[in-house]
Amino acid sequence: MPKQNPHGVVHVQLQQGRYKSALKAAKSAMARFPKDPILANLAGLAMCGLGQQRAAIPMFQNAIRLDPHFVDAQRNLAQTLLLLGMTKKAQTLLDRMVAIHPEDEGAHYLQAQALAKLGLTEAAEAAASRAIDLAPGQPRNFNLRGILRNTLGLTDQALEDFETALRLDPTNVDTLINISLPLARQTRYDAALDAARRAVALAPAHIGAHLRLAASYLETGDKTAAQGEYREILTLEPQNAEAIEHLAALQSREQNSSLSKAARAALKRAGSRHQERASLNFGLARIAQQAGDTGAEARHLSEANRAMARALPYDAIHDSALNHAIMARFPAAPDVTGPETPITQIYVLGLPRSGTTLAEAMLGAHPAVKPLGEQIVAGRQLYPLIESERPFGAAEIEDYLSAERRMLPDLPEGTTAFTDKMPENYRLIGFLKTVHPGARFVHLRRDPRDVALSMWRGHFSGSALNYTYDLRGMAHRFNLYAEIMAFWHRLLPGQILELPYEEMTADPEAASRTLAAHCGLDWVPQMARPHETPEAVLTSSAAQLRQPVHRRSVGAWRQHAETLAPFIAGLDPALWPGLDK
Numbered sequence: 001m002p003k004q005n006p007h008g009v010v011h012v013q014l015q016q017g018r019y020k021s022a023l024k025a026a027k028s029a030m031a032r033f034p035k036d037p038i039l040a041n042l043a044g045l046a047m048c049g050l051g052q053q054r055a056a057i058p059m060f061q062n063a064i065r066l067d068p069h070f071v072d073a074q075r076n077l078a079q080t081l082l083l084l085g086m087t088k089k090a091q092t093l094l095d096r097m098v099a100i101h102p103e104d105e106g107a108h109y110l111q112a113q114a115l116a117k118l119g120l121t122e123a124a125e126a127a128a129s130r131a132i133d134l135a136p137g138q139p140r141n142f143n144l145r146g147i148l149r150n151t152l153g154l155t156d157q158a159l160e161d162f163e164t165a166l167r168l169d170p171t172n173v174d175t176l177i178n179i180s181l182p183l184a185r186q187t188r189y190d191a192a193l194d195a196a197r198r199a200v201a202l203a204p205a206h207i208g209a210h211l212r213l214a215a216s217y218l219e220t221g222d223k224t225a226a227q228g229e230y231r232e233i234l235t236l237e238p239q240n241a242e243a244i245e246h247l248a249a250l251q252s253r254e255q256n257s258s259l260s261k262a263a264r265a266a267l268k269r270a271g272s273r274h275q276e277r278a279s280l281n282f283g284l285a286r287i288a289q290q291a292g293d294t295g296a297e298a299r300h301l302s303e304a305n306r307a308m309a310r311a312l313p314y315d316a317i318h319d320s321a322l323n324h325a326i327m328a329r330f331p332a333a334p335d336v337t338g339p340e341t342p343i344t345q346i347y348v349l350g351l352p353r354s355g356t357t358l359a360e361a362m363l364g365a366h367p368a369v370k371p372l373g374e375q376i377v378a379g380r381q382l383y384p385l386i387e388s389e390r391p392f393g394a395a396e397i398e399d400y401l402s403a404e405r406r407m408l409p410d411l412p413e414g415t416t417a418f419t420d421k422m423p424e425n426y427r428l429i430g431f432l433k434t435v436h437p438g439a440r441f442v443h444l445r446r447d448p449r450d451v452a453l454s455m456w457r458g459h460f461s462g463s464a465l466n467y468t469y470d471l472r473g474m475a476h477r478f479n480l481y482a483e484i485m486a487f488w489h490r491l492l493p494g495q496i497l498e499l500p501y502e503e504m505t506a507d508p509e510a511a512s513r514t515l516a517a518h519c520g521l522d523w524v525p526q527m528a529r530p531h532e533t534p535e536a537v538l539t540s541s542a543a544q545l546r547q548p549v550h551r552r553s554v555g556a557w558r559q560h561a562e563t564l565a566p567f568i569a570g571l572d573p574a575l576w577p578g579l580d581k
Contacts, residue, residue, distance in 0.1 A: 010042045019049030037066035041073040044080075053080050071101060078110050087117045098127075105134040105141070112144055116151075124148050139168035143175045146182075153380030155182045156406045173203040177212045184219055186409040187372060192216055205236055214246065223250060239266035241279035245459065248283035253290040260287050278307040282459045289457075298563045301456055305469040308459070312466035314473035323480045325386055326427055327487050334434040334491075344417040345436045346519050349426040350444035351481055352465060353454035355501035359444055360421040361530030362504075362512045366521055368416040375420040377407045378428050379464075397435055404435075417519060424464070426481065429488045429496070440519045441492075443485065446501035448478050448576060449557035452567045456560075475570025482575035502554055 006029050013022035023046035030039045044059030060077035063070055074097055081090035091114040097107040108131035115124035128145035135141060146161030162179035165172060176199035183192035193216040199209035214229035227250050233243040244263045248256055263283050270276040281304035288296035346369070348360045364371030381400045385392060411418060423444075425432065432439055452475075455468040467477040489496060497518040504511035512527035526532065557564055571579065 007038055007042070010039070010046070014042065014045055014049065017049070019046045022046040023050065035066055037063040037070050037073065040066065041070065041076060044073070044076060048076075048080060053084055056080055057084075071097070071104060071107075075104075075106050075110060078107075078114070082110065082113055082117065087114055090114045091118065103134060105131050105138065108134065109138075109141055109144065112148070116148060121148055121151050125152065137168060139165040139172060139175065142168070143172065143178060146175075147178055150178075150182050153376050153403070153407065155185055158182050159186070171202055173199045173206055173209055176202070177206075177208050180212050180216060184216065185373070185376075186407075187370075188409065189216075189220055193220060207233055207237055207240060210236070211242060214243075226250060234262065238262060239269060241266060241270065241276040241283075245279040245283040245286075248286040253287075256287045256290060260284065263287070274307040274311040278304045278311070278459060281307065282457075285457065294559060298560070301563070304459070305456060308466075308469040309473075312463045312469065314467040314470050314477075316473060316476045319467070319477060319480060322383075322386065323427070323484055325389070326430070327484060329386075329392070330430045330487075330491060332491070334430045341436065341438065343411065343415060344520065345432075345439040346417050346419045346442065347425055347429075347432055347439060348419055348421040348423075348442045348444065349429070350423055351426075351446070351448075351451050351478070352423045352460075352468075353451050353458065354423065354444040354446040355499075355504055356421045356423045356444050358501075358504065358530060359442055359499060359511075359515065360419045362508070362515055362527045363417075363419050363442075363519065363521075365512075365526040365530055365532070366417075366516070366524055368414060368521065369519075370411050370415045370418040372409070372418050372420055374422040375407065376422065377404050378420070378422065378425050378432060382428055382431050392431060392434065400431075400435055417521070426488075427484055430491065433492065433495075441496040442515065442518065443496050443498050444501055444504075445498055447555070447557070447579075448571060449564060449568060449579070450501075450553060450555065452478070452564055453557045453560055454553065456564070456567075471564065471567040472570050475567045478567075479570075479572045479575050482572070486575070505554065 006025060010022050010026045010029070013019075013025060023043055026039050026043035026046055030036065030043065033039060040059050040063035044056040044063065047053070047056035047059060057077065057080055060073050060080065063073035064077065067073070074093065078090045078093050078097070081087070081093070091111070094107055094111040094114055097104060098111055101107060108127050112124045112127035112131065115121075115127055125145060125148040128141055128148055131138070131141040132145060142161045142165035146158045146165065149155075149161060150158035159179065159182050162175055162182070165175045166179070169175070176195045180192045180195040180199075183189075183195060193213075196209065196213035196216045199206065200213050203209055210229050210233045214226045214233070217223075217226035217229060227247065230243040230247040230250070233240050234247070237243075239262060244259060244266060248259055248263070251259065263280050267277065267280045267284070270280060281300045285297045285300035285304060288294075288300060346363060348356045348363070350356055360371050360373070363369050377400075381403050385396060390396065408418075417440075426443065429441060433441075452471070455465070455474065456471070458465075458468065460468060467473045497514070499511060499514065508530070509528040513523045515521075516523040516527060561568070568579075573579070
């Protein structure tokens with residue numbers, strides 16, 4: 001290479017973040033050395049630094065054309081394609097790279113990212129594992145595999161990966177953020193809060209760190225500290241949609257008066273970004289609700305849910321097929337083959353927003369019961385099996401129990417029962433009864449119109465509740481729910497406690513006594529005062545649970561009957577008798 005080729009100058013400028021100067025120097029040198037692939041690659045990197053990712057793609061492609069074996073340029077091109085959402089193209093390139101360069105750790109790392117974006121989580125986890133095998137001292141690989149394993153429901157293994165990543169790099173902010181949620185899922189709330197606090201201390205301007213810390217405060221019931229975090233986010237990023245939405249739900253009407261202006265300004269700048277528009281409209285709907293402006297609330301909720309429905313459309317045909325496939329597996333009562341266990345599993349289930357959190361809190365107030373919140377193991381293990389039409393025999397049951405044991409946190413001494421309040425486990429009752437013959441099932445039933453209103457006002461994480469963003473889709477799913485619950489009651493008569501939300505809120509003591517009797521517990525007075533529970537809560541209902549039991553939401557749908565009309569019209573009268581009363 002001729003001595004006058006200024007690779008070094010461009011490299012230094014890139015390292016100093018002087019991307020404009022680096023691009024100018026690289027282009028000037030490219031005019032003199034048009035066949036130098038390194039200069040084209042450096043120019044692409046400078047463009048990425050300037051936010052010009054699309055313009056960088058031809059630069060990386062030119063570098064590869066000039067030198068087909070230029071691995072760095074191939075990696076840079078793949079990463080840029082991933083950033084731009086051109087995942088299929090990135091995957092094609094990366095598949096070719098790992099075939100030609102199987103020892104390239106960076107290619108496997110990027111391949112794992114591409115596969116994850118395509119929803120191929122298990123394949124992505126395998127690619128991340130290969131990257132770890134090639135570079136066991138690289139913390140980013142463990143961090144990525146931890147994220148993937150957490151998505152797969154392998155919480156214990158995810159935590160091991162995050163802990164390894166932190167041993168390799170104790171100051172990695174992203175890893176500290178990532179480890180906080182699985183720690184909370186294992187009820188290690190102090191450790192989860194500590195990780196989030198460390199992340200904020202290391203990176204005071206990191207929005208993600210503040211968001212995770214605010215969530216940790218909410219989980220532990222510290223509403224004031226959570227408000228402080230969300231306000232801090234808005235000093236860093238005044239139009240952050242997530243912070244505005246959460247703050248609107250936590251603040252008083254007076255406090256929200258100024259927040260409304262920020263939300264409207266942010267909405268004007270959100271453009272077509274569906275998730276941001278949804279968050280801001282949910283926040284504005286909450287502010288309108290506080291002000292008693294039913295019309296404005298309805299408009300904002302309509303906009304919010306419309307945006308979410310575009311981002312996460314509901315597949316009614318698939319959902320119906322899934323319901324029927326589950327019921328077809330149980331022509332008779334489940335063949336109870338699972339082992340008896342010294343600790344009783346109590347499944348609290350029903351539609352989301354039907355009172356499952358309150359019922360679990362009543363049970364969790366008992367000194368011998370450990371409330372574990374919404375455990376994800378049943379869904380993670382069973383839905384793939386159902387979708388693939390695999391049997392649920394001895395081997396599958398053992399796999400399920402093994403996964404469950406891995407997910408289960410250490411239980412306090414003296415625990416005789418624990419709760420799993422994943423609401424939509426109602427679909428899986430037959431499987432759960434098969435693996436745990438002694439399990440107790442508590443079904444929360446609530447007026448579907450009040451449930452629908454609560455869901456319509458809610459913004460849920462993930463895609464599992466995408467039906468809540470479409471009123472007709474919601475009615476369809478509610479009908480499926482009523483159908484399968486009637487099926488389980490016929491199959492398991494007397495084994496599922498029906499607990500109406502309206503009765504539970506009208507007489508907490510009577511409801512808690514009924515719960516205790518069904519679950520084989522001696523009733524204790526604190527079960528009637530769940531708002532006094534010291535337990536953290538991993539649910540969107542956490543804030544409400546900190547209040548004494550009330551009935552303010554009973555019959556609230558009547559004020560929103562016009563909004564809910566498509567939902568109400570879609571309910572099957574045969575499945576929902578008595579709603580006209």
